[in-house]
Amino acid sequence: MATPDFILGLRESIGHAPLWLSGVTAVVVRDAEVLLVRRVDTGHWSSVAGVIDPGEEPADAAAREILEEAGIVAEVEALVGVFTREPLSYANGDQAQYLDLVFRCRWVSGEPHPADGENTAAAWWPLDALPALPDTHAERLRLAVSHQGPAAFRRRNGG
Template identity: 80%
Template sequence: MATPDFVLELRKSIGHAPLWLIGVTAVVVRGDEALLVRRADNGNWSNVAGVVDPGEEPADAAAREVLEESGLVAEVDALVGVFASEPLQYANGDHAQYLDVLFLCRWVSGEPHPADGENTAAAWWPLDALPPLPGTHDERLRLALAHAGPALFRRRNSPAESPADSPVDTPA
């Protein structure tokens, strides 16, 4: 994912210090297929994902990222869930953590292609023949495809749970 200009400007002031960012993951479906993009930086297939620009609505960011990364027009149908990523460190030393807003999207028009240089391929994959997906991308895809109700959010160490309990996805 290319670093947005606003993040580059922030980094001039804060250096490599941890930065909390809002991200979106867009699971785009067309019938019994899902859109996946092959990342240029590591060669992995993944869902479309990106950073929400300042003042941008997350659903608009999801549709924008789909168009920018794959050339497809997609309609955001549902907020599936909101999750905090694990803290990470990039190769350049920058530290970040993301609040990931997961959306289920429906294909409207276009044929997938790597539209912005962040990906080397974009393609429809049959839901019963998906490639391996890195990190949380497999979980996000499964959650979006199974979505049939209120949005989910992950709870850790809520008053009803002990710290040893595993995370629970709870309807909003």
């Protein structure tokens, strides 16, 4: 996966130290189907996801990632969830943790294809016949498809 230039610049200063990043997960719905991409790095099917660039609006980042990764034009309809992902370490030793903003999006045009080299496939999947998904993506997909009302979020400290 391509690492954004701003992260490469930060890594020059902080090395492998933990880096807090903001990201988006975009769940694109078309009728009774959902857009999924197969990731180059893991081989897993997932929703489109990516890092928000500095100064970029989160909804714009979701639409950009959909177009860049799958060649699809989509309209962002709703923020459906805000979550902190578990800390992770990459193969090169870099450490990161993500604030993940999950958006439900509506297909506007285009047919899916792996558009930028981050994925080996992009396709519409029937909601009643999804492939195996990583737990976080399965949860976010369910949340986006069934979304009603305000965005969901977790609280670890009560209230």
